[in-house]
Amino acid sequence: MIATGKLTLAAGQRTLVRELDWRVNPGECWSIIGRNGAGKSTLIRTLAGLRAPDAGTVTLIGRPLAQWPLVDLARARAFLAQSRSDAFGYSALDTVLAARHPYGAQRYWEGAADQDAAAAALAAMEVGHLAQRDVRTLSGGERQRVAIAAMLAQDAPLLLLDEPANALDLAHQASVTRLLATLCREQNKTIIAIGHDLNLAHQASTHALLLMGDGEWMAGTAADVMTAPLLSRYLDHPIEVLAHGARRIFITSESLP
Numbered sequence: 001m002i003a004t005g006k007l008t009l010a011a012g013q014r015t016l017v018r019e020l021d022w023r024v025n026p027g028e029c030w031s032i033i034g035r036n037g038a039g040k041s042t043l044i045r046t047l048a049g050l051r052a053p054d055a056g057t058v059t060l061i062g063r064p065l066a067q068w069p070l071v072d073l074a075r076a077r078a079f080l081a082q083s084r085s086d087a088f089g090y091s092a093l094d095t096v097l098a099a100r101h102p103y104g105a106q107r108y109w110e111g112a113a114d115q116d117a118a119a120a121a122l123a124a125m126e127v128g129h130l131a132q133r134d135v136r137t138l139s140g141g142e143r144q145r146v147a148i149a150a151m152l153a154q155d156a157p158l159l160l161l162d163e164p165a166n167a168l169d170l171a172h173q174a175s176v177t178r179l180l181a182t183l184c185r186e187q188n189k190t191i192i193a194i195g196h197d198l199n200l201a202h203q204a205s206t207h208a209l210l211l212m213g214d215g216e217w218m219a220g221t222a223a224d225v226m227t228a229p230l231l232s233r234y235l236d237h238p239i240e241v242l243a244h245g246a247r248r249i250f251i252t253s254e255s256l257p
Contacts, residue, residue, distance in 0.1 A: 007056035018215030031201035038213035074102035121149040140167035198250035
């Protein structure tokens with residue numbers, strides 16, 4: 001679905017990611033894990049085509065990212081930013097309908113299929129009752145769920161999410177995690193997401209990419225990569241992994257004073 005070749009990313013004089021050779025296949029669900037400033041958002045914005053690589057390549061479905069026409073790119077990948085600013089008083093429904101633009105660029109108004117897709121996406125995120133609300137009046141968590149609904153309505157095979165659980169309460173963090181896992185398993189969507197909750201990441205992910213922030217990286221299956229020694233090293237904090245039935249529970253090994 002998407003691959004990088006010798007991809008290098010930098011911030012000023014600092015190398016964040018060095019020569020990343022990475023392949024993400026259809027139906028895989030990846031978590032990008034690392035400390036603050038390790039280059040996670042820089043990487044996902046590069047994968048979305050919003051930032052040029054400092055060196056190396058990104059290919060989407062075998063085609064260099066820079067060669068994709070914007071409308072085709074919008075149909076192939078959807079991107080959820082870490083934060084957003086709402087300058088205008090659009091309704092939640094109109095905000096989600098805007099994500100349908102790649103499918104009706106030659107039409108002035110949205111069609112019935114667009115309306116149905118937007119309504120279904122709002123319902124999936126449990127914000128259908130907010131459809132006519134001005135997005136500027138929504139809470140942070142409600143606004144995040146509307147943003148995820150817009151990404152769902154875009155109906156792209158590749159979803160790139162920068163901290164999708166941001167501002168969500170515990171119940172909605174869990175429901176979004178289940179939704180992402182279901183999209184991979186049942187609809188063969190490909191998902192790459194940044195998150196700081198290791199337990200949510202492990203529940204949803206088939207694979208993980210660890211970033212050290214100094215150029216070093218490690219990629220593999222969640223079972224192979226999300227281990228206590230590796231996570232402790234890449235997060236610069238001691239992590240323990242406990243077994244709870246078939247689940248792994250990730251905790252810090254230091255107690256609070």
